[in-house]
Amino acid sequence: MSEAVTRTATTNPGLLASLDPLLREWLPRQRWFAGKGRPVTGFSLVAATELLPPTAKQGLYHLLVRAHQPLTLGSSPHPGDCYQLLIGAREALPPRLAPALIGHADQGPLAGQTLYDALYDTRPAELLLEALRTRARIGGLHFDRDPHQEIRDGLVPRMMTVEQSNSSIVYGDTFILKLLRRIVPGINPDLELPLALAREGCPRVPAPTGWLRAELAGDSYVLGVLQPFVQGVSDGWELALRELAKGEDFTAEARSLGRATAEVHTALARALPTVTLGHTQIRLLADGMLERLEAATQAVPALRPYAPGLHSAFTALADLAAEGRTWTAQRVHGDLHLGQCLRSPAGQWWLIDFEGEPSKPLAERRLPQPAARDIAGMLRSFDYAAHSTDAPVPGWAEACRAAYCSGYAEVSGVDPRMDPVLLRAYETDKAIYEVVYEARHRPDWLPVPMAAIENYVTSDLI
């Protein structure tokens, strides 16, 4: 295997001739495809790296492929998002790889071969781990690791089957490798923040063991992060729904989650620069929220009747800044919700997935922001859980929200409820984001954030 990973890479633009017709069908169906609802008008190959010696029987290609999509119907094609793909080619697929099928190529260099998503396949997955272990460099792909953490040989890979925005492979219940699907140049917070937290010795986040980057035309792209796999965990979302179904209280867990969030925020504020936000910056923040509201009402017409009411949450924030109020901003998680929190059987909470909101530009995701942004995300999540159950428990979300804020205050010394205008602005912004997210990805869930939207415009309560 090490022979394979040290081979010189080749770039083969002809591959697209084989892939194009198949990707047009397959790519838009993937959960992680970011351009849903807009037709794909073509592809261009950003990079292609052969990871196995091509034989008549099997091929393995690491590809970065740009999908061209017009911004709106009839407009000119825009450069499009770039996706990371690991494409396998075989004469025929064994039944265990049926879920990975992309299609049968009938043109180009791979004509006659069956193409599939090779992350599901054992040998390609092993090869990625081996490359990280040996710090391999294959063409523009740089595999690296923390020299202080050992990566054992012989760990058996399995593809994760949970709903997620990227794709992850678990190795022998010891490591988890997340391969980012939509990739952008620059420092990715999904690697940057866990590395910074590891340096601070923060025990609430798994410390990165390895990482995969691409160096292309002077730009660096983070493609994947390997972390220790926390065994036997349940995520906060599963736990919350389980307790709700039993009509059980979740406030002890919510409080402990508030404490864990504050631990992470405190460590991030120590590890990376903080700034003070004054009138100008808060005005920009509020303007951004207003713009997102405007864009969301275009995308989801059901939001339109609520727009004036939602507007006031953002103007109230700008008004406060105009009166001279300032806020501290720091690096934050950026997309915190119950599904990003894992609880180990020993009762410890771990926070994962520091990518931020994937739809936002990287530079924006890396800006220091008030910690209230993450807190608002979690508060929304308790509300989501309460609205997603068949057996609603009156007051459940409110009690969890209060316990979470109390736990947060116990560790940080700051109770988020003391800043209701900021919290409300962030919660409203998050609920609007969720409306767009659900409309695009899970239309059946749209009523959940819509209920919150309705509530925000009819109540003053946080």
Ligand SMILES: Nc1ncnc2c1ncn2[C@@H]1O[C@H](COP(=O)(O)OP(=O)(O)O)[C@@H](O)[C@H]1O
């Ligand atoms: N270190 C870990 N230990 C155990 N499970 C993990 C770990 N990291 C992620 N997971 C599992 O993988 C899922 C997806 O991870 P996440 O980082 O949220 O990916 P995505 O960005 O694709 O949504 C999580 O919901 C969790 O179930």
Ligand SMILES: O=P(O)(O)O[C@H]1O[C@H](CO)[C@@H](O[C@H]2O[C@H](CO)[C@@H](O)[C@H](O)[C@H]2O)[C@H](O)[C@H]1O
């Ligand atoms: O894929 P990610 O976890 O990075 O985040 C995206 O998907 C989430 C759904 O899987 C979405 O979260 C929303 O639904 C959750 C329940 O499934 C709920 O706990 C969250 O509060 C709610 O925001 C998230 O917004 C989106 O970015």
